[in-house]
Amino acid sequence: MIDRPLSLDDLLCFALYSANNAMGRLYRPLLAPHGLTYPQYLVLVALWQRDGQKVTDLGAALNLESNTLTPLLKRMEQAGLVQRQRSQEDERSVIVTLTSKGRELEKAAVEISRCILEAAGEDVAELIRLRDRIQTLTARLQTAQ
Amino acid sequence: MIDRPLSLDDLLCFALYSANNAMGRLYRPLLAPHGLTYPQYLVLVALWQRDGQKVTDLGAALNLESNTLTPLLKRMEQAGLVQRQRSQEDERSVIVTLTSKGRELEKAAVEISRCILEAAGEDVAELIRLRDRIQTLTARLQTAQ
DNA sequence: GTTATTTAAATCGCACGCGATTAAATCACA
């Protein structure tokens, strides 16, 4: 950010790192009662939006690959949140589908979102602007890499 | 963010999660040649700023606790980057000090920061503003928790 | 001066992220 005496607080990367950790700490107690972790919750959000996605689709949505998703999805399957089945048309693909239990949790998500929003601050318009700026940054970082 | 059909792209938390992962992916190939991971790099930044910190001090700077830091610092000690020694005044505390090798790496950090900045975009003033907004958010999340 | 409390690291277990590799199914195409 600034050249000379490199300081943690100067670093955009550390700001992101710190904010992400703080967000995770905030979600944890909200998700734990439902037996969910934070990344698992994101998978559910993706599936509530569109059920029956391939692992690759979820990977594209979440910017993750099978080495992360496969074990995570297996744990979610163990927990009775999703079903995993090989596609008929293409045996390479695995389709991930919500169970009724997984679908049911969408109701709880409303309250969880409310809690996070409350913690993040009152000015929602400002938060949306911030989110958009971060998304733009992510896009730039991804094309750079 | 927005109430109805909850979408990944609506979520501030997912924006942070995604940006942080992308940042990590960007740093990895820059740090790997020096045998560093991203969190280890952040520890070095903290120590370049002020050498000889207690584990608790580093934890306060990085928002981490000993359950994360102790193993990480042991790996850095193994790698010859830092030294860990019990404080004389208070045997409970462990002081972490840079080795010459750890100090040496500060030079490389300049080029690494340049690469990241280049990937993040041209408008540095905008990046600083973004960083500040994220820091403000983190502060709010931490007081909420 | 002994005991209770507090503080600082460390340990343990579990769930990510991800580089590297593998195995299997599908595709391209000669």
Next chain:
DNA sequence: TGTGATTTAATCGCGTGCGATTTAAATAAC
């Protein structure tokens, strides 16, 4: 039609983050 290339998950290993607990040292209290 067969064979090499590509695509898709899965597997493995390692380094975090963090809740929960433990150990030891220092401090407070009485």
